[in-house]
Amino acid sequence: MKFISEKKVLSNDGTHIQQTVNDSLIAMAVAIIFLSCVALWAVIQLTQFYSNKVDGIDEQIHKIHIMRVAALERTLLMYAMVAEDDPFRRDEQQMEFYREAVKFASARTEFIKSDLSDNEKILLKNQGAITRNNYPIQEKIVDLVMSGKNALALTLLREQAIPEQNKVLKELDKIHMSIDKKNHLIKLKAESIGNASFVILLSIVVIIVFSVFYIIKKTTFRLNNIVSELSETRIAHQNTIHELIQQKDTLDNHAIVSITDEFGSISYVNEKFCEISGFSRQELIGSNHRMLKSNVHPDGFYEELWSTITQGKVWHGEVCNQRKDGSHYWVKSTISPFLDTTGKPYQYVSIRTNITELLEAKLEAEKANRAKSIFMSSMSHELRTPMNAILGFAQLLEMKMEGQELDFIKEIKGAGNHLLALINEILDLSNIETGEFQPMFEKIDINTFVNESILAVQDIANNKNIKINQIIEEGSVIYVIADRRRLKQALLNYLTNAVKFNHDNGDVLISIKLIDSSKCRILVKDSGPGLSKEQLSKIFNPFTKKDEHVGLTEGSGIGLTITKRIVEIMKGRVGVESEEGFGCTFWIELPIE
Numbered sequence: 001m002k003f004i005s006e007k008k009v010l011s012n013d014g015t016h017i018q019q020t021v022n023d024s025l026i027a028m029a030v031a032i033i034f035l036s037c038v039a040l041w042a043v044i045q046l047t048q049f050y051s052n053k054v055d056g057i058d059e060q061i062h063k064i065h066i067m068r069v070a071a072l073e074r075t076l077l078m079y080a081m082v083a084e085d086d087p088f089r090r091d092e093q094q095m096e097f098y099r100e101a102v103k104f105a106s107a108r109t110e111f112i113k114s115d116l117s118d119n120e121k122i123l124l125k126n127q128g129a130i131t132r133n134n135y136p137i138q139e140k141i142v143d144l145v146m147s148g149k150n151a152l153a154l155t156l157l158r159e160q161a162i163p164e165q166n167k168v169l170k171e172l173d174k175i176h177m178s179i180d181k182k183n184h185l186i187k188l189k190a191e192s193i194g195n196a197s198f199v200i201l202l203s204i205v206v207i208i209v210f211s212v213f214y215i216i217k218k219t220t221f222r223l224n225n226i227v228s229e230l231s232e233t234r235i236a237h238q239n240t241i242h243e244l245i246q247q248k249d250t251l252d253n254h255a256i257v258s259i260t261d262e263f264g265s266i267s268y269v270n271e272k273f274c275e276i277s278g279f280s281r282q283e284l285i286g287s288n289h290r291m292l293k294s295n296v297h298p299d300g301f302y303e304e305l306w307s308t309i310t311q312g313k314v315w316h317g318e319v320c321n322q323r324k325d326g327s328h329y330w331v332k333s334t335i336s337p338f339l340d341t342t343g344k345p346y347q348y349v350s351i352r353t354n355i356t357e358l359l360e361a362k363l364e365a366e367k368a369n370r371a372k373s374i375f376m377s378s379m380s381h382e383l384r385t386p387m388n389a390i391l392g393f394a395q396l397l398e399m400k401m402e403g404q405e406l407d408f409i410k411e412i413k414g415a416g417n418h419l420l421a422l423i424n425e426i427l428d429l430s431n432i433e434t435g436e437f438q439p440m441f442e443k444i445d446i447n448t449f450v451n452e453s454i455l456a457v458q459d460i461a462n463n464k465n466i467k468i469n470q471i472i473e474e475g476s477v478i479y480v481i482a483d484r485r486r487l488k489q490a491l492l493n494y495l496t497n498a499v500k501f502n503h504d505n506g507d508v509l510i511s512i513k514l515i516d517s518s519k520c521r522i523l524v525k526d527s528g529p530g531l532s533k534e535q536l537s538k539i540f541n542p543f544t545k546k547d548e549h550v551g552l553t554e555g556s557g558i559g560l561t562i563t564k565r566i567v568e569i570m571k572g573r574v575g576v577e578s579e580e581g582f583g584c585t586f587w588i589e590l591p592i593e
Helices: 002-083 087-113 118-146 150-245 248-254 271-277 299-310 356-398 404-433 446-463 484-500 533-538 559-569
Strands: 256-261 266-269 315-322 328-339 345-354 441-445 467-471 479-483 507-516 519-526 573-578 584-591
Touching: 002 087, 002 118, 002 150, 087 118, 118 150, 150 404, 248 256, 256 271, 299 315, 299 328, 299 345, 328 356, 356 404, 441 446, 441 484, 446 467, 446 484, 446 507, 446 519, 479 484, 479 584, 484 507, 484 519, 484 559, 484 584, 559 573, 559 584
Parallel strands: 467 507
Antiparallel strands: 256 266, 256 345, 315 328, 328 345, 441 479, 507 519, 519 584, 573 584
8 A cells, every 4th residue: 555655646746747847848938938029029119219200300301491492492483583574484483483382381381280399489480470571572573573673673682582581591491400409319319228228138138048047957957856766766666566576465455466377267366456357256266368358469469478478487568458348458467477396387476557547647748748849849930030030120230339339239149149049959859859850861971071060160169279170081982871951960069069168279179980881980079178977977968068067158958969869860879978177079970871
C-alpha cells in the first residue's frame, strides 16, 4: 500500500510539473506580445501626432503662399490694365483681377480656421484691416482705367495702392515667420519626446530579455531537480518491487499476481487479478491465459514470450489484455519461471502492474508537448511581425539622428536584433520538435564549404584579434551528404561560439578528419577557458550556456541544442571534448559520399 500511495503522489507531482512549465511558457509569450504591442502602439501614436502637427503647419504655409501670390498678381494686373490699349484684353485682365481677389479671400478664410497662435491672429487682423483699406483704392484704379483715365489711375496706383499692398505683404511675411518659428519649436519638442520614447522602448526590450532569461533559467533549474528526484524515486521503487517478489502477501496487496503450472494452466490468482479482468476466481482457476487474449498483439509476440520462459529465463514486457466485458487494459508484466532441481520450469509466477492510466497520461503528455511546440511556433511567427516593425522604425530614425540620440537608436536596434534572433531560434526548435523540418540533402564539397563559413565569421574574429587557422586533408576532395543551409547554420554556431567565448588574441583551429570510408568529422577547437565536467554533461541541453556560471551573456542557450538536432536529422552526430582551462573542441560527424 505504501508503494501505491507513493506512485499516486508521483503522478500528481508530474501533472503539476507539466502545468507549471506550460504556465511559465505561456506567461512569457503573453508578456512579450503585450509589451511589444504597447511599445509599438506608443511609437505609432507619437509619430502620428507630430505628423499631423507638421501637416497642419505645411497647410498654413501653403495658404500664406496663395495669399501672397494673389496679392502680387492683383498688383501686376493693375499695372497691366493701366498699360493695356486693347479694351477686350483689358476686360480679361479685369476678370482675372477679381478671380485673384477670390483666391486671396478663400485662402484667408481657410487660414483663419486653422490652429493659430494669439500673435498670428493679431497679425492676420492687421493684414485684414490694411486689405480692407486698400480694396476701395484698387477698385477706384480699375474704374479709372475702364473710364480711360490711365494717367490718373497710374498715379493713384503708385502713390496709394502699391504702398498699402506692401503693408499687406509685410504682415503676411510676419505671419509666415511666426509659423516657421512655431514649426521649429514643434520639431524640437518632437525630438525631445521622441528621445524619451526611445528610452522607454529600450527599457521595455531590456525588461523582456531579462524576463525571458530569468524564466528559462528558473524553469530549467527546477526541471533538472525534478528529473533527479524522479530518477531516485524510480530506483527506490524498483528495489521495493524486487523485495516484494519475495513476499507473497505483500505482492497480493500491490500487484496483479497469477501462477500457472508448467503447461500454462492457471493455479492461482489474487484479488487484484479478478478485479481488473472482471472474471471470478472460479472462472480463472484451471483455465489458460488465452481467455484474456485481446488480439492486439501478433501471434509472434506470444510465441517469443513462451519461448523465453520455457528456457528458464525471466520475461518482461507490456501486454494488452481483454476483460470479461470485452474492454482492454494494459499491464506491465514480469513472468518468472520457478525451476526444479533439474533446471526445468515447473510453474510460472506472473507479476503485473496496471499501466493503462500511465500510458493514457503519456499520450496526453506527448499531445500537450506537441501543442506547446505548435503554440510557440505560432507565437514566434506573430512576434516577428511587430519586432520587424520596431527594427524598421529604428532604422529610419537612425538615418535622421546623431550624437546621443543615435546611440539610443543603436541600443534599440541591438536589443531588438537580439530578441529577434531569440524568437527565430525558438521557431527553429519548435519546427524541429513538431517534425516540420525536412532536410534537403545534396552533395557538398566540405573543404569549400568550410572556407565559406570561415569568411562569414572573419569580421567578428578580427574585432577580438582572434586568428582562425584551417587544416585540410591533403590530396583529397571530401563530399558530405547534408542540407547545405542547415549545415551552415550548425557550423556557424560552432565558429561563432569559438570566437565569442575565446580570449582576446586567441586562436581557433578548424579541421576536417576522415573517420572511415563512410563518414568524416569537422572539428572546431578554440583556446578559450574550456568546460567543466558538469558543463560537458549538459552543454547540448536546451537553455544551457557555455559560460552561464559567470552571469548573463549574449545568446539564447538553445543554439547548440538546435545544432545537435539538425545534425542528427541529417543522420550525423555531434560531440565536444574539453578540459577546463584548455579550450574546447566541438565536432560534427556526417556521412560522406
